[in-house]
Amino acid sequence: MKFFVDTADTAAIAELAELGMVDGVTTNPSLILKSGRDILEVTREICALIPGPVSAEVVATEAAAMIAEGRKLAKIAPNIAVKVPLTWDGLKACKTLSDEGSMVNVTLCFSANQALIAAKAGATFISPFVGRLDDINLDGMELIADIRTIYDNYDFKTQILAASIRSVNHVTEAARIGADVATVPPGVLKALADHPLTEKGLATFLADWKKTGQKIL
Ligand code: G3P
Numbered sequence: 001m002k003f004f005v006d007t008a009d010t011a012a013i014a015e016l017a018e019l020g021m022v023d024g025v026t027t028n029p030s031l032i033l034k035s036g037r038d039i040l041e042v043t044r045e046i047c048a049l050i051p052g053p054v055s056a057e058v059v060a061t062e063a064a065a066m067i068a069e070g071r072k073l074a075k076i077a078p079n080i081a082v083k084v085p086l087t088w089d090g091l092k093a094c095k096t097l098s099d100e101g102s103m104v105n106v107t108l109c110f111s112a113n114q115a116l117i118a119a120k121a122g123a124t125f126i127s128p129f130v131g132r133l134d135d136i137n138l139d140g141m142e143l144i145a146d147i148r149t150i151y152d153n154y155d156f157k158t159q160i161l162a163a164s165i166r167s168v169n170h171v172t173e174a175a176r177i178g179a180d181v182a183t184v185p186p187g188v189l190k191a192l193a194d195h196p197l198t199e200k201g202l203a204t205f206l207a208d209w210k211k212t213g214q215k216i217l
Contacts, residue, residue, distance in 0.1 A: 001174065001175045001179060001180065001181065001182060002023035002024065002052075002180060002181040002182075003021050003022060003023055003024075003181070003182060003183075003184060003189060004022070004023060004024040004025055004026050004052075004053070004055075004161065004181055004182070004183040004184070005022050005024075005025050005026070005183070005184060005185075005186055005189060006025075006026045006027075006031070006163070006165070006183040006184055006185050007025070007027070007031055007035075007185060007186055008025075008027045008031040008032050008034065008035035008037065008042050008043075008046065009034075009035060009186065010035075010042065010045050010046060010049065012186040013025060013046060013049055013050065013186075014049055015186075016186060016189060016190075017049055017050060021189070022050055022052070023052045023053075023181070024050060024052035024053040024054060024055075024079075024081075024181070024183075025046050025050050025052075025053075025054045025055065026054075026055040026083070026105070026127075026161070026163065026183040027042075027043065027046070027054070027055060027056055027057065027083075028055075028057050028083065028107070029057060029059055039056065040076060043056045043073070043076050043077075043080070044076050044077065047076060047077035047079050047080065048077070050079070051079060052079060053079055053080075053081040053103055053105075053124075053125070054077070054079055054080055054081065055080075055081045055082075055083040055105045055107075055125075056073045056076065056080055056081075056082065056083060057082075057083035057084075057085075057107065058070050058073065058082065058083065058084055058093070061085075061087070061089060062089055063089040063090075063092035063093050063096075066084055066089060066090065066092075066093035067092075067093045067096050067097060070082035070084065070093055070097045070102065070104075071097070071100075071102075074097070074102045080102070080103070081102075081103035081104060081105045081124060081125060082097050082102050082103070082104050082105070083104075083105040083106075083107050083127075084097075084104060084105075084106055084107070085106075085107055085108045086106050086107065086108050086109050086110075086114045086118060090106065091106070091117060091118065091121040092121075094106055094118065094121040094122060094123055095121045095122055098121070098122035098123065098124065099122065103124040103125070104122065104123050104124050104125070105123070105124065105125040105126075105127055105161065106118040106121070106123040106125070106126050106127065107127040107129075107163070108127070108129065109126050109127055109128045109129065109143075110128070110129060110132070110133060110143070111143070112143065112146040112147055112150055115128060115143075115146075115147040115150065115151075115158075115160075116150055118158065119151060119154075119156040119157075119158040123158045124158065124159065125158065125159050125160075125161040125181065126147065126158050126159070126160055126161060127161045127163040127183070128140070128143050128144055128147060128160070128161075128162065128163065129163050129164035130143070130144065130162055130163065130164050130165060130166075130170055130174070131164035131165060131166040131170070132164045133164075134166075140164070140170075141170075141173045141174070141177065144160060144162055144173075144174055144177050144179050145177045147160050148160060148177055148178050148179070159180035159181055160178075160179045160180050160181070161179070161180065161181040161182075161183055162174035162179040162181065162182045162183070163183050165182055165183060165184050165185070165188060166185075166188070167188065168188060168191050168192055168194075170182070170188075171184060171188065171192060
């Protein structure tokens with residue numbers, strides 16, 4: 001499973017990139033707001049940091065304007081994935097932009113049927129929002145599993161990008177089901193390495209090592 005980082009915080013991206021685990025980045029208008037940066041400037045910087053797909057979202061709601069915004073965003077760098085919402089206008093923009101050779105990430109997906117039509121519109125990525133479904137007492141992972149089945153049934157090449165990931169358990173479940181990508185907030189990505197038994201075991205090893213009086217270097 002590929003890991004994308006769900007942030008527009010370039011310092012956090014650069015730190016995680018050093019581990020070689022960042023396959024891409026996703027942003028959205030809320031994350032741009034949080035960064036306090038200009039969308040074009042910060043997106044350009046992220047594209048230079050990470051060679052994989054960097055999603056940048058359009059904010060127009062009508063297809064022609066979405067396409068114009070998408071073309072402008074796509075010019076930032078060759079690794080831009082234009083992000084469009086899952087509306088009919090968004091799907092029209094998806095079809096046009098993907099026909100032109102841009103990667104397109106169709107976002108705000110909350111149903112299997114939405115994912116099916118996004119694939120038919122040529123989406124490179126579909127972004128089902130797991131956490132926001134869980135928030136309203138539905139099952140986000142059930143949606144990931146349904147989309148996996150449907151895409152596999154028809155050999156759709158659209159990649160399932162599990163989004164709105166809120167916990168390490170979401171990452172495990174998305175990987176178990178076979179999501180192609182999980183886009184993960186930096187804090188959750190870092191927490192993947194944590195385990196109390198690792199910490200406890202390491203403390204014991206270090207205490208015993210001290211008693212040997214030895215040194216490796
Ligand atoms: O990639 C979409 C994601 O950022 C949404 O996450 O936590 O705002 O639901 P959240």
